Amino acid sequence: MAVGRYHRQEIFYPIGPEGQKKLQHARVCIIGIGALGASVANMLAQAGVGYLRLVDRDIVELTNLQRQALFTEEDVEQQLPKAEAARAHIAQMNSEIEIEAKIIDVNPHNIEKLITDVDIVVDGLDNLETRYLLNEACDKHGIRYVYGGVVGSGGMVMNVLPGEGPCLECLLGPLPEEGSYDTCDTVGVISPITNIVASYEAAETMKILLGSESVCRQAISLDAWDSYTEFFDVDKDPECPVCGKHQYERLEHRQKSYTASLCGHDAYQVTPEDDGSFDYEAVVKALEADGDVKKNKFFTTFKNDEADFKLFPDGRAIINGVPSGEEAQTIFAKYIDR
Ligand SMILES: [Zn+2]
Structure with missing residues (x-):
């Protein structure tokens, strides 16, 4: 019998042929298709996740090519939206899955519609405001969410499992004031860390979709330049406005x-x-x-x-x-x- 495209994944015992079928029926929404999101989308498509929704508002620019592996100089020249460029490149690699590109800005009006018909949401965002909004929307609808963020040479990953563990706000506290923290626009970012964080996000997404016992219950902090990876516990804060009190200030603040x-x-x-x-x-x-x-x-x-x-x-x-x-x-x- 000829071996299929997913053979190496099917003989990996934690997945197996049954797990592979589950992945093929899974639906994932990736919000933000920059360095993290494009890389996660690529890995999940390689793994055979059946449906991917790619959400991004931006157009591919020359400065993206230093770390956003899917994109090409031609995408820059053609001014292609990132969601569409990623969809087209990934479809060439795996034509057996469904990929939907959404060229929109995520806001309180549209976020619930984007996340409520999928099994899990993956964070590929480049800004904290939208992340905090996503955290609220996922808590409200009980949608599992894999958080990943990078800046400079460092990054962080945590699974947000509503009803089970802490949320993003338990991990990071209240949203800091704009300009008070480092961003990729102020201190830069290097490609190795985006790939490491994206890899953790893709692996956690697959484990959560499969109901694996190996789903990481800790937060992961890592740095590609200073060479460390740390795992640490995060307490679910009973006073947390989001996962403790279910108050959705950003989601309900519809301007x-x-x-x-x-x-x-x-x-x-x-x-x-x-x-x-x-x-x-x-x-x-x-x-x-x-x-x-x-x-x-x-x-x-x-x-x-x-x-x-x-x-x-x-x-x-x-x-x-x-x-x-x-x-x-x-x-x-x-x-x-x-
Ligand atoms: Zn919380």
Whole structure:
């Protein structure tokens, strides 16, 4: 009998042919398709996880290629969204699985829809705000979540198993103030640590999907440059607002629109309330009277003397060359939400 694609995984006794079938029926959502997310997506596709949802708002840029292994110079040239570029590359490696690319900004309006029809969520995010929101949404719906984060040469991993163990907020405490902690934009990040953390995340995801007794119940802290890996216990805090009291401050704080500064870019992202009323085609048509419009499959670029932005079909825009969120809002109101 010919051996199949998953032979080496099926003869690995903790998985076996039964485990392989379970993986093929599993559904995983990966939020953030940068260095961590793309690498986790690649490994889970290799392992034969049957359905992957890849969620990311960004476009592949030259500075991503130093650590985000799936992407190519051609993706940069074509300005492909990361979720779509990753989907296309992974589909070439495994055509037997279903992969869905979601080119959206995760916010309190859409996060619950993204995570409630999957078995597990994997963290590939690059910012703490969205992680804390994800932690709340997963606690609310009892969805298991594998946290992974990297900065510089260090990283951390922890499984968040609602009802069983501590959550992200038990591990990290209240969300620190913006600017008070290191990020990849301030201190950089190197590729070896993203790959190590992604590998731990992929292995934990597989174990959780299989109901393995080897699921890690501790947090893991590691550093690729200082050469250490530590495992430590995290207590579930009965006073934790999320897993102790089930209060979902971020999830329920639904603003009409969101403005976020995009680190490392002279740009702000404006995300309107997602009430389904946004008419992308009509807005693009109206823009044609005001300046230079270039439309591709994934977004529209607009330029005139006053404004320079990318508009996405979900109504979100990245406004370039503005000094503040207020100015970004002004341009958004004038050209998009008019
Ligand atoms: Zn907690």
